[in-house]
Amino acid sequence: MHASPIAAVPKSTPGKYRLINDQSSGPHALNSTIAKSQVKVKLDNIHDLGTSLLAVRKKHPERKLCLFKSDVKSAYRLLPVDPLWQIKQVVTIDGQRHVDRCNTFGNRGGGWNWDSFVSLVNWIGREKKKIPLLGYVDDNFGWEFEGKKKYYKPYKKHFPARQARLLELWDELGIPHDEDKQLFGPSLPILGYEVNANAMTVKVPDEKKARVIQSIRDYAHDGKSYTLNELQSVAGSTSAALSLYPHLRPRLQVLFDKMAGKEGPSTKLTITKPVARSLSKLADYLERAPPVPIREKK
Numbered sequence: 001m002h003a004s005p006i007a008a009v010p011k012s013t014p015g016k017y018r019l020i021n022d023q024s025s026g027p028h029a030l031n032s033t034i035a036k037s038q039v040k041v042k043l044d045n046i047h048d049l050g051t052s053l054l055a056v057r058k059k060h061p062e063r064k065l066c067l068f069k070s071d072v073k074s075a076y077r078l079l080p081v082d083p084l085w086q087i088k089q090v091v092t093i094d095g096q097r098h099v100d101r102c103n104t105f106g107n108r109g110g111g112w113n114w115d116s117f118v119s120l121v122n123w124i125g126r127e128k129k130k131i132p133l134l135g136y137v138d139d140n141f142g143w144e145f146e147g148k149k150k151y152y153k154p155y156k157k158h159f160p161a162r163q164a165r166l167l168e169l170w171d172e173l174g175i176p177h178d179e180d181k182q183l184f185g186p187s188l189p190i191l192g193y194e195v196n197a198n199a200m201t202v203k204v205p206d207e208k209k210a211r212v213i214q215s216i217r218d219y220a221h222d223g224k225s226y227t228l229n230e231l232q233s234v235a236g237s238t239s240a241a242l243s244l245y246p247h248l249r250p251r252l253q254v255l256f257d258k259m260a261g262k263e264g265p266s267t268k269l270t271i272t273k274p275v276a277r278s279l280s281k282l283a284d285y286l287e288r289a290p291p292v293p294i295r296e297k298k
Contacts, residue, residue, distance in 0.1 A: 004021050021089070023089075038112075049134055049195065067195060068143070072177055073181070080101055111137070119135070125169055152167055159182065192205075201292060211237075215234050216286070219234050248285055
C-alpha cells in the first residue's frame with residue numbers, strides 16, 4: 001500500500017499549522033495522474049480590486065470607503081472527495097494507516113476543487129445576495145461605503161453591510177469562519193499588500209518591506225559565498241515585493257543571472273562586486289519607494 005508523506009507547516013499566525021499531504025512524492029505519486037492543464041484556475045488579484053475601487057470612485061468621488069476581507073475556516077478540507085479517490089489518500093501516523101477523506105493541500109487538483117466550489121458561493125453572493133465580491137482561495141474581499149453597517153448577531157458586532165451579508169450567506173450554506181479573520185477598515189492588508197481605499201494607494205506593508213530590505217542587504221557582500229537555496233529564497237521574497245515596482249526589477253535580475261543554470265540547493269555561489277552593488281542600490285531604492293497610486297491604465 002502506498003502512503004503519501006504528510007507534514008505540519010507553520011502558518012503566519014503563531015501556533016497554527018497547516019496539514020500538507022505530499023502527493024507528488026514517490027514512484028506512485030497521485031499527482032502524476034492529474035494533468036496540470038486540467039486544473040488551472042484564475043484567481044482575483046490586487047488589480048481586480050483596483051478596478052473595482054476605480055469604478056466606485058468614478059461614480060462617488062466624494063464618498064469615503066471601507067474595505068473588508070473575510071476568511072473561510074479550513075477551506076480546502078471542507079470538501080469531501082470521491083470515495084474512489086479517498087481510498088488512494090492513505091496516510092500513516094504512528095504506524096497506523098488512515099484514509100484521508102477530504103480535499104487536501106498538496107493535491108494538484110485541490111485548488112481547482114476548492115475554487116470550483118467557492119466560485120459558485122461567490123456567484124450566489126453577487127447575483128442572488130447583491131454582494132460585489134472578489135476572491136482569492138479562502139480570502140473574499142471587497143468594499144462598502146463608510147458608515148454603512150449591519151449588525152451581525154453571532155459575533156455581536158457591526159460589520160460593513162456587505163461583509164455582514166456575506167457572513168450570513170456562509171451561515172446559510174454551513175461554511176465555517178472565525179471572528180478574528182473577518183477584517184475591515186479604510187486601509188487593510190489584502191493579498192500581501194496594504195490597500196488604502198480612500199488614499200487610493202497600494203504598498204508593501206512596512207514590516208514586510210523592512211524584512212525584504214534587510215534580507216537584500218544581508219546578501220549584498222562582495223566576495224561572500226552563499227548556497228543556491230539561500231539566494232533563491234532572497235530572490236523569491238524580493239521578487240514578490242517588487243511586483244509593485246517593476247522599474248526596480250533590473251536591479252534584481254543580476255542575481256537571477258548569477259543563479260542561472262546552477263543546480264543543487266547546497267551549491268555555493270560567490271557574490272561578485274557588480275551583484276553586490278546592484279543589490280545594495282535595490283535596497284536603497286526600495287526603502288525610499290512610496291505607495292503606488294491606484295490609477296486607470298492608459
